[in-house]
Amino acid sequence: MSKSARRRTVLVTGAVALTVPVVGCGGKTQSKPGSRTQSQTAGGGELARTSDIPEGGGEIFKKQKVVVTQPQKGDFKAFSAICTHEGCTLAKVADGTIDCPCHGSRFHIADGTVARGPATRPLPKKSIKVEGNSIHLT
Numbered sequence: 564m565s566k567s568a569r570r571r572t573v574l575v576t577g578a579v580a581l582t583v584p585v586v587g588c589g590g591k592t593q594s595k596p597g598s599r600t601q602s603q604t605a606g607g608g609e610l611a612r613t614s615d616i617p618e619g620g621g622e623i624f625k626k627q628k629v630v631v632t633q634p635q636k637g638d639f640k641a642f643s644a645i646c647t648h649e650g651c652t653l654a655k656v657a658d659g660t661i662d663c664p665c666h667g668s669r670f671h672i673a674d675g676t677v678a679r680g681p682a683t684r685p686l687p688k689k690s691i692k693v694e695g696n697s698i699h700l701t
Contacts, residue, residue, distance in 0.1 A: 621656035632672035642686035
């Protein structure tokens with residue numbers, strides 16, 4: 564084996580060894596709402612606790628591109644977190660609306676309909692399941 568072939572072998576082996584710990588480092592412990600990883604929510608994993616979603620408000624989960632709201636106590640809704648106007652990610656939930664930072668569109672937390680344009684279409688609904696105190700994206 565030539566000297567350059569041995570170097571390539573060492574470099575490839577070293578690169579593979581470096582990727583193994585990185586893959587294994589993903590934990591499932593979360594400390595704040597909205598920070599769940601895609602692997603934790605795929606296939607119905609927990610997206611949030613019901614206590615993470617304020618009554619009369621909501622929480623945006625940017626990685627999952629979903630917003631979960633609680634318009635009335637115990638009534639949880641989910642919508643796409645992508646504005647129907649020009650595709651910006653929604654930024655906040657306040658005063659009964661889900662707000663887009665790009666052009667000012669606002670959507671009602673109860674049904675995702677437009678509260679203020681320029682958007683003209685409602686937010687698409689997303690499917691969630693509430694089991695006990697857990698909210699799962701389905």
